[in-house]
Amino acid sequence: MTQAPESKALRRKLARWISDEYRDLNGSHIETLDRPPSALEFSRLIHVSRPVKIKSMYPCFLKLTTNLTPVSDFTVPATHKWTNDYLVRKMVDRRISIAITPNGRADAVTRGLDDKPYFVEPHVEQMSMQELLSRLADQGADPSSNIHYLQSQNGNLYSSEYFSDGGHSLSEFEPLRDDVPSQVSWCSEALDRCPDAVNLWIGDGRSTTSIHSDPYENIYTVVRGEKRFTLLPPSDGWCLKVRWSSILDPSLPNTLPTDITPIQVRLRPGEALYLPTDWWHYVQQAKETTIAINWWYDMEMRGMHWVFLNFLRNQDGLYVDGGEDEEADVLTI
Amino acid sequence: MTQAPESKALRRKLARWISDEYRDLNGSHIETLDRPPSALEFSRLIHVSRPVKIKSMYPCFLKLTTNLTPVSDFTVPATHKWTNDYLVRKMVDRRISIAITPNGRADAVTRGLDDKPYFVEPHVEQMSMQELLSRLADQGADPSSNIHYLQSQNGNLYSSEYFSDGGHSLSEFEPLRDDVPSQVSWCSEALDRCPDAVNLWIGDGRSTTSIHSDPYENIYTVVRGEKRFTLLPPSDGWCLKVRWSSILDPSLPNTLPTDITPIQVRLRPGEALYLPTDWWHYVQQAKETTIAINWWYDMEMRGMHWVFLNFLRNQDGLYVDGGEDEEADVLTI
Numbered sequence: 231m232t233q234a235p236e237s238k239a240l241r242r243k244l245a246r247w248i249s250d251e252y253r254d255l256n257g258s259h260i261e262t263l264d265r266p267p268s269a270l271e272f273s274r275l276i277h278v279s280r281p282v283k284i285k286s287m288y289p290c291f292l293k294l295t296t297n298l299t300p301v302s303d304f305t306v307p308a309t310h311k312w313t314n315d316y317l318v319r320k321m322v323d324r325r326i327s328i329a330i331t332p333n334g335r336a337d338a339v340t341r342g343l344d345d346k347p348y349f350v351e352p353h354v355e356q357m358s359m360q361e362l363l364s365r366l367a368d369q370g371a372d373p374s375s376n377i378h379y380l381q382s383q384n385g386n387l388y389s390s391e392y393f394s395d396g397g398h399s400l401s402e403f404e405p406l407r408d409d410v411p412s413q414v415s416w417c418s419e420a421l422d423r424c425p426d427a428v429n430l431w432i433g434d435g436r437s438t439t440s441i442h443s444d445p446y447e448n449i450y451t452v453v454r455g456e457k458r459f460t461l462l463p464p465s466d467g468w469c470l471k472v473r474w475s476s477i478l479d480p481s482l483p484n485t486l487p488t489d490i491t492p493i494q495v496r497l498r499p500g501e502a503l504y505l506p507t508d509w510w511h512y513v514q515q516a517k518e519t520t521i522a523i524n525w526w527y528d529m530e531m532r533g534m535h536w537v538f539l540n541f542l543r544n545q546d547g548l549y550v551d552g553g554e555d556e557e558a559d560v561l562t563i
Numbered sequence: 564m565t566q567a568p569e570s571k572a573l574r575r576k577l578a579r580w581i582s583d584e585y586r587d588l589n590g591s592h593i594e595t596l597d598r599p600p601s602a603l604e605f606s607r608l609i610h611v612s613r614p615v616k617i618k619s620m621y622p623c624f625l626k627l628t629t630n631l632t633p634v635s636d637f638t639v640p641a642t643h644k645w646t647n648d649y650l651v652r653k654m655v656d657r658r659i660s661i662a663i664t665p666n667g668r669a670d671a672v673t674r675g676l677d678d679k680p681y682f683v684e685p686h687v688e689q690m691s692m693q694e695l696l697s698r699l700a701d702q703g704a705d706p707s708s709n710i711h712y713l714q715s716q717n718g719n720l721y722s723s724e725y726f727s728d729g730g731h732s733l734s735e736f737e738p739l740r741d742d743v744p745s746q747v748s749w750c751s752e753a754l755d756r757c758p759d760a761v762n763l764w765i766g767d768g769r770s771t772t773s774i775h776s777d778p779y780e781n782i783y784t785v786v787r788g789e790k791r792f793t794l795l796p797p798s799d800g801w802c803l804k805v806r807w808s809s810i811l812d813p814s815l816p817n818t819l820p821t822d823i824t825p826i827q828v829r830l831r832p833g834e835a836l837y838l839p840t841d842w843w844h845y846v847q848q849a850k851e852t853t854i855a856i857n858w859w860y861d862m863e864m865r866g867m868h869w870v871f872l873n874f875l876r877n878q879d880g881l882y883v884d885g886g887e888d889e890e891a892d893v894l895t896i
Contacts, residue, residue, distance in 0.1 A: 240573055251870045273606035274755065278866035422607065465867070533611035534798070537584045538871045 245468035248542070249490070252465040256280060258491045260461075269419035272504075276420055276447065279506040279535070281461055283495055287451050287502045311409065312453050312521060314363045320405040321359035327382045327402065328355055328362055334377040334437040354382075366434050366519045379437040385427030387523070388412045393424035403430055414449045414525050421447065427526045435517040441470060441480055443508045445539075446526040451502035455520025457513055461493040462486075464508040464542045480512055497522075508539045578801035581875070582823070585798040589613060591824045593794075602752035605837075609753055609780065612868070614794055614842060616828055617835040620784050644742065645786050645854060647696045653738040654692035660715045660735065661688055661695055667710040667770040685712075699767050699852045712770040718760030720856070721745045726757035736763055747782045747858050754780065760859045768850040774803060774813055776841045778872075779859040784835040788853025790846055794826040797841040797875045813845055830855075841872045 262283045267275060275282055329336040329352035336352035357365075365378040382402075385392070387410055392399040401407060413425055426446065434455075443464065450457075460481045462470065469487055470480070479485065480492050492512075495503055505511060507529040515522075529536065595616045600608060608615055662669040662685035669685035698711040715735075718725070720743055725732040734740060746758055759779065767788075776797065783790075793814045795803065802820055803813070812818065813825050825845075828836055838844060840862040848855075862869065 237573060240570060244577075248870060248874060251873065252867065255870060256865060270603045270606055270752065273603055273610070274753070274863070277606070277610040277863055277868070279868075280866055419603065420607070463867075465870070530607070530610055532589060533613055534585065534796075534871060535610070535612075535867065537581060537588060537798070538867060540584065541581060 242468075249465045249468060252463055253489075253491075256463070258493055260493055260495065266502075267416055269416045272416045273420040275504060276506070276530070280463075281459075281493065281495065281506060281509060282504040283497070284502040284504070286500055314519075317406070318358075318360045318363065321403070322405075323358050323360075324402065324405070325356040326359060326362065326380065327386075328357055329353070329379045329381050330355055330376050331379070331437075332376055334379065335440060336379055336381055336437070337442075338440040352379075352381075362432065363519065366432070369434070369436060377436045378433070380430065380432035381437070383427070383429045383431075385429065387430050388425065388428040390424075390426050406430070410523055417447070417449055417525065417527060421527050421530065423528060425525045426528050429524050429526070431522040431524070432519065433515055434519055435515055437515065438479075439511070439513040441510055441512040443467070443510045444526070445507055445529065447507055447529050448505040448524055448526055449502060450497070450505055450522060450524040452497040452499050453521040453523060454499055455518050455522075456499075456516035457497045457520060457522055458515070459493075459495040459497070459503060459505070460512040460514075461495065461505070462490065462510040464510070464539055466490055467510065467542055470510055479514075480510075507535075508543070575801075582798045582801060585796055586822075586824075589796070591826055593826055593828070599747075599835075600749055602749045605749045606753040608837060609839070609863075612839040613796075614792075614826065614828065614839060615837040616830070617837070619833055620835045647852075650739070651691075651693045651696065654736070655738075656691050656693075657735065657738070658689040659692060659695065659713065660719075661690055662686070662712045662714050663688055663709045664712070664770075665709055667712065668773060669712055669714055669770070670775075671773040685714075687715075695765060696852065699765070702767070702769060710769045711766070713763065713765035714770070716760070716762045716764075718762065720763050721758065721761040723757075723759045739763070743856055750780070750782055750858065750860060754860050754863065756861060758858045759861050762857050762859070764855040764857070765852065766848060767852055768848055770848065771812075772844070772846040774843055774845040776800070776843045777859070778840055778862065780840055780862050781838040781857055781859055782835060783830070783838055783855060783857040785830040785832050786854040786856060787832055788851050788855075789832075789849035790830045790853060790855055791848070792826075792828040792830070792836060792838070793845040793847075794828065794838070795823065795843040797843070797872055799823055800843065800875055803843060812847075813843075840868075841876070 260281045260283060261275075262285060264285050266284055266287060267282075331352045335350075338350055340348055340350045342348045362378060362380060365375075369375045369377060380386075387401055387403050387407065389399055389401075392401075392412065397412075410428065410430075412428060418424060441460070441462075460479070462480065469490055481494065486492070497503055593614045593616060594608075595618060597618050599617055599620060600615075664685045668683075671683055673681055673683045675681045695711060695713060698708075702708045702710060713719075720734055720736050720740060722732055722734075725734075725745065730745075743761065743763075745761060751757060774793070774795075793812070795813065802823055814827065819825070830836055
């Protein structure tokens, strides 16, 4: 059953009103901090729920004053330490899980042979760190080769089990744990909780991440190479959702309505991004081998914020009984 | 121009969805703290944006570590100190502004002789503290007397000018300022700002406050007597707004839809309530002379929260072109 034209007009009016109000009030600017915030400063930033760039994550003294596991000072991983040689020497011949795709898009929506959209998970192979780093060095020279990307994002460094079982839970990257604190102290203190997952990412410019949003507070830092984020607030979801698969790079011309301006953030080694819950992000990386770490924290579920984000996520679901004409709907906005 | 029935159905569905989601997630329970929160704890509570009862405000050591004017320890006003004798002795014959109404409802919507609703401001008279306290003592004995209520709520103790002019701005209650800190340190620190207004309230059980909401973060404490708050979240505004004047006491039977359950909070001397921005509140007080103080702080305007509250406030305005049949609309929900 499709909706009467009036319902659609109302939906559209509503989505645009929220989107416009948010943009009028907040602009397209984000704050940059020279050093990490205190727990109290970060708590205020979580309430504002806008991305913040932090120019220097290291050295960052992490004295954890909550009742969580104490964490050592966060002085590493430093850019000079995680060379290919070092990583291979530490990891030796341990097997790690690597996504292999023909086009560099793991976890993406792709058109099938029947021209219908499918959410595609990548093929995963086990290999050594040495093999991964060699493939990344080689694949730039051969454009037809498959793309390798360490992006297992299941808490490959520290998972929620690690925090609940007293630190016994293992990791494929056990030997690198000494270099990575399990928590970002000011974030753990501000949210009064441990991370849900801490992940290591290793790839290069041929891997990108389709635009999407995660229901997590995210601290993302670059160790080597460079990451480029293209960001849109949760309130701009109305112009992305339906054509998910076709908006691979929202910074290209004519991809978005003219008044929707994504925020661009470039992260170099030692820099970090606070990416709040439900912000839409498209991520590219430098040509050379790029290494990043992120800490995902469960968001605060009490109060209004979750309800509102849920409302933005489900706007269509609230009104539409059938989706046959959604594409046309969006195209005419 | 009125709307098609379908638009109304959509509006109603939307308002109920948000209202129900909020209630499902948060229930009708509020947190009670035995002592004041730290600035970090309070910052987290602001993000949750639910009322919190604080069982003991005094003694509360207010070391202000921001760059705001330092504040002495908040050990007073204590209940034993602000007797009628003490208040009269301190204030002598200074003139203070008192609202006088026939029914105890200052700043309320009332039906005029033409049966149309009017927002009515109270008649204000200048008198001494002694006269106010005598009237409050007398008016219980004579039910036909006019109702006196000190409720000037313009920052009668400390206004925003006080904080911007270096503390020179005067108050009708100058002699009582020694007993009342200009700021609540944990709130000023959490919000990183000074209050916008600090108010003294003196009245009795014959004065009530119609249900309404304020665009401020509010710390409310009772010094003498007792206040009873009936609270509803901003998401329940849909069942209040239109029939504003008739909902004087939302805790009475058949006033609200059956599944909307207001939160009841009783404040005794030394207790405080954090009342977040835009929460609907109806306030009653004990029969005897009741004295309260509140600190209003501007809310955080950046981010989503203000946009969402604005959206809830303006839900009708977004869709309705005319309001002729709004009453019928609400009655059929």
